Amino acid sequence: MTFCLGVKVADGLVGLADTRITSGAECITARKATIIHHGGHSMFLMTSGLRSVRDKVLTYFNESLEDSEVSFDRLYKAVNALAGQLRRVADEDKAALKEDNLHFNSHALVGGQLEHDREHKLYLLYPQGNWVEVGPGTPYSIIGETGYGKPILDRTLKYTDSMELALRVGVLAFDSTRISSTTVDFPIDVVVYDRRTREMIQHRFEKEDLAESSLWWQERLRANLSELPSEWVNKVFGQLEASGNDNTIPMPAKTVSP
Numbered sequence: 274m275t276f277c278l279g280v281k282v283a284d285g286l287v288g289l290a291d292t293r294i295t296s297g298a299e300c301i302t303a304r305k306a307t308i309i310h311h312g313g314h315s316m317f318l319m320t321s322g323l324r325s326v327r328d329k330v331l332t333y334f335n336e337s338l339e340d341s342e343v344s345f346d347r348l349y350k351a352v353n354a355l356a357g358q359l360r361r362v363a364d365e366d367k368a369a370l371k372e373d374n375l376h377f378n379s380h381a382l383v384g385g386q387l388e389h390d391r392e393h394k395l396y397l398l399y400p401q402g403n404w405v406e407v408g409p410g411t412p413y414s415i416i417g418e419t420g421y422g423k424p425i426l427d428r429t430l431k432y433t434d435s436m437e438l439a440l441r442v443g444v445l446a447f448d449s450t451r452i453s454s455t456t457v458d459f460p461i462d463v464v465v466y467d468r469r470t471r472e473m474i475q476h477r478f479e480k481e482d483l484a485e486s487s488l489w490w491q492e493r494l495r496a497n498l499s500e501l502p503s504e505w506v507n508k509v510f511g512q513l514e515a516s517g518n519d520n521t522i523p524m525p526a527k528t529v530s531p
Contacts, residue, residue: 274295274321274417274418274454274456274457275290275291275293275305275320275321275322275416275417275418275456275457276289276290276291276415276417276418276422276447276450276451276454276457277289277290277291277305277306277319277320277321277382277415277416277417278290278382278413278414278415278422278426278443278446278447279319279382279384279395279397279407279413279414279415280395280412280413280430280439280442280443281384281393281394281395281407281408281409281412281413281432282412282431282432282433282434282435282436282439283432283433284435284436284467284468284469285393285436285465285466285467285468285469286317286384286385286393286395286436286464286465286466286468287436287439287440287443287463287464287465287466288306288317288319288382288384288463288464288465289306289440289443289444289447289461289462289463289464290304290305290306290319290461290462290464291305291417291447291450291451291457291458291459291460291461292304292305292458292459292460292461292462293456293457293458294324295456296324300458302460303324304462305319305320305321305327305462306318306319306462306464306475307319307331308464308473308475309335309338311338311344311345311351311387312344312345312346312387312388313388314385314386314387314388314471315385315466315473316348316351316383316384316385316386316387316473317383317384317385317464317466317473317475318331318355318381318382318383319381319382319416319464320379320380320381320382320416321378321379321380321381321416321417322378322379322380322400323370323375323377323378323379325366326362326366326377326378326379327379329362329365329366330355330358330359330362330379333358333361333362334354334355334358337354337358345387346387346388346389347387347388347389347390348383348384348385348386348387348390348394348396349394349396349404349406350387351383351387352383352396352398352404355381355383355398356398356402356403356404357402359379359381359398359400359402360401360402362379363377363400363402377400378400379400380397380398380399380400380416380417381397381398381416382395382396382397382398382414382416383395383396383398384396384464384466385466385473386466386468386471392468393466393468394406395407395414397414397416409432410432412430412431412432413426413430413443415446417457418450418454418456418457421446421449421450421452421453421454422445422446422447422449422450423446424449425442425445425446425449426442426443426446429442430442436465436467440463440465443463444461444483444486445490447461448483448486448487448490458480459478459479459480459483460477460478460479460480461477461478462475462476462477463475463476463477463478
């Protein structure tokens with residue numbers, strides 16, 4: 274499985290991808306986030322699904338970018354071109370994968386800002402080649418293992434938040450996923466795009482780099498439980514006290530054979 278998170282806030286984009294690849298009983302580390310430079314601008318691409326599909330799609334896509342006649346001035350055009358290569362690979366490999374009970378599955382998150390884009394963009398590309406744009410209403414998208422990190426993002430993240438806050442929340446969403454899923458783990462790759470400078474950077478974090486933050490968050494969660502408003506809890510345990518703790522269940526009498 275995979276954990277890839279793309280976030281769009283007013284000031285820019287934040288991407289975060291784990292690097293664990295599982296194949297049967299084997300686990301390897303491989304990059305799932307890629308920065309692609311095109312026409313003096315940059316975009317990032319993060320993928321989940323079958324690694325063989327991802328590598329073939331990217332090979333075809335990069336090959337198309339090497340054609341001097343190909344130029345994308347808006348990010349959605351690059352996403353359409355990527356979708357075309359995804360459908361090409363589906364035509365070539367989907368039937369063969371199905372024969373071996375392998376599901377053709379490749380999702381992608383593409384973010385950046387090309388020459389004629391009025392603002393930074395973030396797109397979610399589906400295996401069928403169609404896509405949706407991530408916007409202010411729900412300013413993030415996860416592909417791969419989606420369930421464990423989603424609650425903290427839904428509770429805290431807003432489009433008006435800073436990129437720094439978005440990165441912090443994203444790391445905590447990854448940490449929640451890592452704790453609960455054996456198929457997601459360090460290292461993690463972080464991509465940040467600043468709309469003001471149009472600069473895109475990438476950085477990798479190992480487990481020890483974020484150990485202090487992970488431990489702090491875990492201890493803070495436990496400590497805050499004691500401060501949780503608990504009138505409703507008292508109602509439950511108040512009933513036990515009122516009944517004199519007589520909550521035992523009588524056992525049937527034993528019969529003794531003559």
